[in-house]
Amino acid sequence: QEYTGIRMEVVHWSAATAKTLDSIPSLRGKKVFFVAATLRPETMYGQTNCFVGSAIKYGFFAVNDSEVYVCTLRAARNMAFQGVFQSKGQVNQITEIDGLKLVGTKIKAPFAIHPEVYVLPMENVLATKGTGVVTCVPSDSPDDYQTLLDLRKKPEFYKIDPSWASFDPVPVLSTPTYGELTAPAVVVQLKIQSQKDTKQLxxxxxxxxxxxxxxxxxxxxxxxxxxVQEAKPQVRARMIEAGLAFAYAEPEGLIISRSG
Ligand code: ZZB
Structure with a gap:
């Protein structure tokens, strides 16, 4: 799978993460980025949030002397072999943190109408796919839209501040059947009630x-x-030119599980 890795720079940390990172001097003065893997770079205009899995462990990986990426160890290993890090083939993990603690962190959303967005928890994030960091585009992703609805309905349950989930879906593209907010329309059409309705989703x-x-x-x-077919590669190229994204390929599952 050829993904686009989106570099989302941290603006400020959640309280829980700030406390943990305080004791790590090697992170001082570094630029830290959450890296989301997407197959839909042309939808980045419509990001309203970024999702992590509460129970997933995220590593902090040195890219070079000044930059650090936050993603799963599995993704970092893949990146190391794709020349993403300065020292090719090597993974330099500075620390590790639970997804739950990252929730509430504010990050930059490249190309988005909302330039800064919050990190929120999503139940269906797979640790075995992409980087474990997912951009939230509720206009065009039914999973993202439904998760946003769930979070707004039960902020206490999800341990979030309601203001972190306050951006409404932003129209990015128009489709002949559903208009400008395709994902919300299909979620209604299929009578989806929660992010647990994985089959309908x-x-x-x-x-x-x-x-x-x-x-x-x-x-x-x-x-x-x-x-969209024309725009997709062009938006991707623009993001890469601007230093906001990079190519990230995912090997077949079999290879990963064999090498452990
Ligand atoms: C932004 C986006 C906008 C996405 C959209 C989709 C859509 P696929 O096709 O099943 O391979 N994703 C990436 N990593 C993970 C993960 N670890 N766990 C769960 N979801 C993940 O799915 C690829 C898409 O799944 C990626 O593209 C990402 O969300 C998400 F409007 O990025 B996408 C109709 C889909 N629309």
């Missing part, structure tokens, strides 16, 4: 992917008016 994702990719027209950004 998989079906919704399929529908939204197809609608967006084959029928979508951009309604924001430099490629407004272009088809």
């Amino acid at each position: 998989a079906e919704a994702k399929e529908i939204v992917y197809k609608e967006g990719f084959y029928g979508g027209t951009m309604v924001v950004g430099e490629f407004k008016g272009s088809s």
